[in-house]
Amino acid sequence: EKPFECKLCHQRSRDYSAMIKHLRTHNGASPYQCTICLEYCPSLSAMQKHMKGHKPEDIPPDWRIEKTYLYLCYV
Numbered sequence: 348e349k350p351f352e353c354k355l356c357h358q359r360s361r362d363y364s365a366m367i368k369h370l371r372t373h374n375g376a377s378p379y380q381c382t383i384c385l386e387y388c389p390s391l392s393a394m395q396k397h398m399k400g401h402k403p404e405d406i407p408p409d410w411r412i413e414k415t416y417l418y419l420c421y422v
Contacts, residue, residue, distance in 0.1 A: 350421045366418045379415045382407075388415075 349359035351366040355373050360366045370376045377387040379394040383401055388394040394415050398406070 352419045352421070354417050354419060363420075370417055376417060378417050380417055382410065382414050 349361050351360045351363060352358070353360075353366065353369060353373075355370070355376070358369060360369055367378050370378050377389040379388040379391065380386070381388070381394070381397060381401075383405055386397065388397050391412070394412065398412075
């Protein structure tokens with residue numbers, strides 16, 4: 348079973364670390380991408396810190412941190 352799927356090319360992998368390694372084949376893409384300015388972040392904590400730099404009114408009301416993941420998990 349391969350529960351992780353790349354949002355960029357739809358390749359699937361068995362585990363999170365393999366998916367992160369795969370994402371870096373897309374021009375070094377980090378696993379998180381801001382949905383507001385499209386900047387990439389290398390970690391969840393970096394993405395959370397990055398989001399604090401945006402004005403609250405610029406963040407859509409339905410925004411969730413999961414929307415920044417460049418992968419989907421079907422577990």
